Amino acid sequence: MTLRVAIVGGGPAGIYAADILTKAQETTGTPVSVDILERLPAPFGLVRYGVAPDHPRIKEIIKALQRVLAKPEVRFLGNVEYGVDVKLEDLREFYDAVVISTGAMADRDLGIPGEEASLGAADFVSWYDAHPDVPQTWPLEATSVAVLGVGNVALDVARVLAKTGDEMLVTDIPSHVHAGLLAKTITDVHVFARRGPAYAKFSPLELRELNHSPNVEVIVHPEGFDVDAHGMEHIAQHKAQKMVLNTLTSWVGADPVGKPHRIHLHFAEAPTEILTDADGNVTTLRTERTHSPDEDGSVVGTGQVTNWDVQQVYRAIGYRSTPLPGLPFDERAAVIPNDGGRVLDLDGNPIPGTFVTGWIKRGPVGLIGHTKSDAAETVGHLLESTTETATARRPEDVDAYFAERDVQVITHEGWERIDAHEIALGQAEDRLRVKLGERAQMMAAARS
Incomplete structure (x- = not known):
């Protein structure tokens, strides 16, 4: 059988x-x-x-x-x-x-007032990765945006939002993604973590790469950047997170170098509400400072509230x-x-x-x-x-x-024809590949 x-x-x-x-x-x-x-x-x-x-x-x-x-x-x-x-x-x-x-x-929900005005990280990733079943446009008219989450997806979103469109031309993005990134007006990306730096879930390599762009400066804000005894015990048991903490620590308080775009990392700030104007446009992200009273790293609010002037909020707290x-x-x-x-x-x-x-x-x-x-x-x-x-x-x-x-x-043979077509498009532009961003284009390439 x-x-x-x-x-x-x-x-x-x-x-x-x-x-x-x-x-x-x-x-x-x-x-x-x-x-x-x-x-x-x-x-x-x-x-x-x-x-x-x-x-x-x-x-x-x-x-x-x-x-x-x-x-x-x-x-x-x-x-x-x-x-x-x-x-x-x-x-x-x-x-x-x-x-x-x-x-x-799918993106996980935040469970806070005003969440319906936020954008999903998964949706944004699908757009810049030229998923054939998503719209080819993305709203990028903001100057200051917030990204909620401390995983690698949050860093990907922050990095793509901060880098210039031309920096991404060495990748496989098609013309509609390049055009969208080229037209964006974003200068500042604020990344928020509910817990302290000892519990950040970035991978060490992903975090270090955040600072490699000639156009992007990483700023780690000292407010909330505390590592208590519980946090020290945690990183002692997790080598990768110790490496992450070492990198973050080296960036805290660093003198600005004047790059045109900035990624701000904020720790111990829990999002509590997203505020909008009469037309439903985001105007403010409200957060509450947290602290960790328990050994498991769970946090509670301190009552200290901050309003952040942002025009977009991205949820990057996990997929479902x-x-x-x-x-x-x-x-x-x-x-x-x-x-x-x-x-x-x-x-x-x-x-x-x-x-x-x-x-x-x-x-x-x-x-x-x-x-x-x-x-x-x-x-x-x-x-x-x-x-x-x-x-x-x-x-x-x-x-x-x-x-x-x-x-x-x-079939697999059809996929190989799509693959060969994308590689050929890339060679014409001195790139490794240019991805096809429409299902009809992919179907035509598969049958050609």
Whole structure:
């Protein structure tokens, strides 16, 4: 028997699951056939559409993912949207097991008054990464903006907002993103953290790169920059955060050098309200100074309030997954309920042949290494419990299903044509790549 598996979602989590499945057949002796169903014409998920374009080294992971897609046991079926082009019950006809790996692309809410006037970091990232399903314009008329959050996404957003449009021309951004960044009027970006500097979640490298632009100055404000005994204990147990603190400390109180754009880092400032004018435009961010009375680093307000003159507020406090048709969903945790990757029904019992991996399994935490071990756990349970259940077992049956419904499937060969087209566009401008920003452009390139 050849084990037939569908993976819904073509990001790193799904592709790693496919890789582990194909390698497992060498030890189990059971051949596998894997189809990766992806709603976009291109694979790679957040590696392609969630990593800032001025971080090309992070995108090196794409080379490894590409090798998995080239395996003979793996098929890429792009431009196929789960819940629209195919339902769970349809997949069960063609596959013995279904693995959901759709990730997390929505922004978490702040839960403060005036939040509806804020902008989502995930939405902004999708715009500057030329996601084909988002508008090609973005409002960048402000002079001073606030970014709420102390993770790497917050730094990406702050850096892209602060850098000049021409600085980004060495990346793969298309013309509409360059034009938008070129026209922006932002001079100051204020990044706010609820807790003190000992609990900042930036990676050390990401933080250091914040200061590399010839046009951007990083200012760490001394107010709230305190590390108490609890904070010292915390960094003693976390090497990366100790490195982050060392970098931040070296910047506190540094003399300004007069660069035209500034990124301000504020610690121990919790957002409490976003104020707008009569037309709904942001005028003020209100924050409250915090302190940490407990060993776990949790904070409480001190009553000291500050009003910040900003014209935009970006939420960068984390991503969240969204529900999928035909599957249970834990709204509180924003994940599909599961036990080690085995999807659970409302009574807590495993649903046969249904699995989950990646952020929609565990929440939007961890790096690529966590994704690999996460996929290994899910695949282990899949191989232990999956039996032959599919009734239409040939890849040709799947192809016929989509052809009957006029779904324009993009295969791996189609993606390779998109890839080659983007590289050719880049060569014409002496760049590594120019990304296609419209679905129609990608579909045309795939068919050319």
